[in-house]
Amino acid sequence: MIPRPIQRLLLTTLYDAFAEWADAFAFACRKGCATCCTRSVTMTSLEGDGIMTFLAEADRLSALSAPAFQPTASRMGQCTTNTFVAAHLRGESVEEAESWDLRPCPFLKEESCTIYPVRPFGCRLFASLDPCAASGVAEMAPGYLAGATALLQYIEHLDSGGRWSTMVELLAGLRTGQADGYGQTTAAIPGFLVAPDERDLVEPLLQGLLAREVENQTFAQWLRKARP
Secondary structure: OOOHHHHHHHHHHHHHHHHHHHOOOOOOOOOOOOOOOEOOOEEEHHHHHHHHHHHHHOOOHHHHHOHHHOOOOOOOOOOOHHHHHHHHHOOOOOOOOOOOOOOEOOOEEOOEEOOHHHOOHHHHOOOOOOOOOOOOOOOOOOOHHHHHHHHHHHHHHHOOOOEEEEHHHHHHHHHHOOHHHOOEEOOOOOOOOOOHHHHHHHHHHHHHHHHOEEOOEEHHHHHHHHOO
């Protein structure tokens, strides 16, 4: 297993690669647009550790005891990104979430994110070519979601032995030291769901990320070390 400090460096590297790639899209998203900031956002315990550290350094951990951060009966289908992709690659049907919890994220204050520097990738990938406040529906460019999903898979793969769940649920487990009782165990990458007409857009993102170096090894080399 990769040491946690290295995992965090790899996560930051992935965030940077994604931000550079996504910058080419003319998204309408601006500060104050918070339609997508809901309690349905999912993440890994690797990302959760970063949020916990951020809150601790700002002496804000006590905020997680507030009622808004208490998990409710899970509304999400208990299927991680990689297990979802694996099922599709096997030709199996996948049970979708029964409903989404569209209540505002408890970290949202005055339409702005209060943990923005450490927000999970599930937040970073939300984007729309047109303002979606009126319709509530995001319009994404072809291939964009495939690229973002592939990076979600990388993050889950890196967090070997970690957990995957909604952000609110997983933070509740991390706060009490009982994260193993929440969500699902992270899984290895089984493959990708990139359509042939999306490859020209997605492959430069993935190949560029895999070639980046972290602590004198490429991202690709670290990925191979992440899972036995």
